[in-house]
Amino acid sequence: SAELTQDPAVSVALGQTVRITCQGDILRRFYASWYQQTPGQAPLLVFFGKNNRPPGIPDRFSGSSSGNTASLTITGAQAGDEAVYHCSSRASSTNPNVVFGGGTKLTVL
């Protein structure tokens, strides 16, 4: 089945680097997109595709993909980066479901 798996929680010390991962076989065919969600807010797109950051997103956010794993890296994490991060992808070209991971709660210590 088309599923994306994320660690439920990750922590990082202020100013350090953290990698948030998303795993699933569908990532062998499609790139992931990444969303930041703070309490009470709608998700915000922070990274997508092979190497794309939307306008206005700080360059400390970067992404990568290898095999069945997509990663979002935050270099020099700030307090304002504390949020839930969701990954998403399409299931396949013949099964156009949209799939979300369960989300990773990032705590900045």
Added chain:
Amino acid sequence: QVQLQESGPGLVKPSETLSLTCTVSGVSINTGGYYWSWIRQHQGKGLEWIGYIYYTGSTYYNPSLKNRVAISLDPSTNQFSLRLSSVTAADTAIYYCAREYLHTATTYYFDYWGQGTPVTVSS
């Protein structure tokens, strides 16, 4: 500037139909390359894709909801709508409308979201 805004009742009775509308501004929903989507989020949980409609009227739904969901498009008002029938308490969630963009054949993403509207199913 593209904006999406959900509207509809915040309280629905069990077994009835939930109806929400998303008003889009800043872009025509009759434009190719965009999938007009509904997504929901149960309290404290992850995001759940409900379905989308393309400007041609083609729809695709989450198989787990397929028998109860209908998404429609109204180009005259630049709105699209969600109907979810036979609701239960399990349908209580925040409902978001969003625009999914076909960037390349292997990359899709949701670039614009509504603020979300909470819906409670209760008698």
